[in-house]
Amino acid sequence: MSNDIDENYAEIQKLASKKLEFNADKTNMENLADLFADKVETDFFATSNLHAQLDEVIHLCQFGGNVVSLLGNKGVGKSAFLAEVRKGLAETSYCCMIDSTHMITAEDVFRQIISQLELPVTPSSNIGEMLVALRKSVSDSSLHRVVIIIDDADSLNEPILSALLSLFQGADGGQLHLLLSGDKNLIERLDASAIVDVLIYDMYLNPFNLDEAKSYIDFKLGLVSKKVEDYFK
Numbered sequence: 001m002s003n004d005i006d007e008n009y010a011e012i013q014k015l016a017s018k019k020l021e022f023n024a025d026k027t028n029m030e031n032l033a034d035l036f037a038d039k040v041e042t043d044f045f046a047t048s049n050l051h052a053q054l055d056e057v058i059h060l061c062q063f064g065g066n067v068v069s070l071l072g073n074k075g076v077g078k079s080a081f082l083a084e085v086r087k088g089l090a091e092t093s094y095c096c097m098i099d100s101t102h103m104i105t106a107e108d109v110f111r112q113i114i115s116q117l118e119l120p121v122t123p124s125s126n127i128g129e130m131l132v133a134l135r136k137s138v139s140d141s142s143l144h145r146v147v148i149i150i151d152d153a154d155s156l157n158e159p160i161l162s163a164l165l166s167l168f169q170g171a172d173g174g175q176l177h178l179l180l181s182g183d184k185n186l187i188e189r190l191d192a193s194a195i196v197d198v199l200i201y202d203m204y205l206n207p208f209n210l211d212e213a214k215s216y217i218d219f220k221l222g223l224v225s226k227k228v229e230d231y232f233k
Helices: 002-035 048-060 078-089 106-117 127-139 158-168 185-193 210-222
Strands: 066-071 093-098 145-150 176-182 199-204
Touching: 048 066, 048 078, 048 199, 066 078, 066 185, 078 093, 078 145, 078 176, 093 106, 106 127, 106 145, 106 158, 127 158, 158 176, 158 185, 176 185, 185 199
Parallel strands: 066 176, 066 199, 093 145, 145 176
Antiparallel strands: none
């Protein structure tokens, strides 16, 4: 009987040890996941190719009135890229960062834009009055250029996209720019709008290759003084 108790106790100890080891690994991996979460703001990580694309988008948003569509699959880094573009334009442009999550009508979008630009429009103003106020603001030579940035613009319906593109009608001086992100279908929808005299540029963000992914992991871990060896064999 004593031997059976000893064997059972030893088995329980092994199981407890394995559980503690599993919990420790789980905690480490949860901490690791936090390092890569979107909610954590860190310096922008960019490959040489991403730096070139970043410079190109900023350049396009500084000269001439146009639409730039940033295309790529979910998770490729479009949101982080847009945030970095906004930083690059901060000193020369009025940048409106629009949340497309709950945008159901064109009025929803324009009220966000007008609120960020602090234009003199009343809450009861209709879409026509808002469009007039927006066109007037972007044609005012005393203002910096206006860059309207919308992430996940592919979730917007056709009336909203058409209303946004209509801002270019009658706008002078190339002071207005739209920077929209989405999947590859977004550029097809924009092209189908056939708005006269509006230049639409498209840029594709590709996933990291293996070497870039390794560098990205090293970069993230380095922000908290960690190394790959701290988490991976």
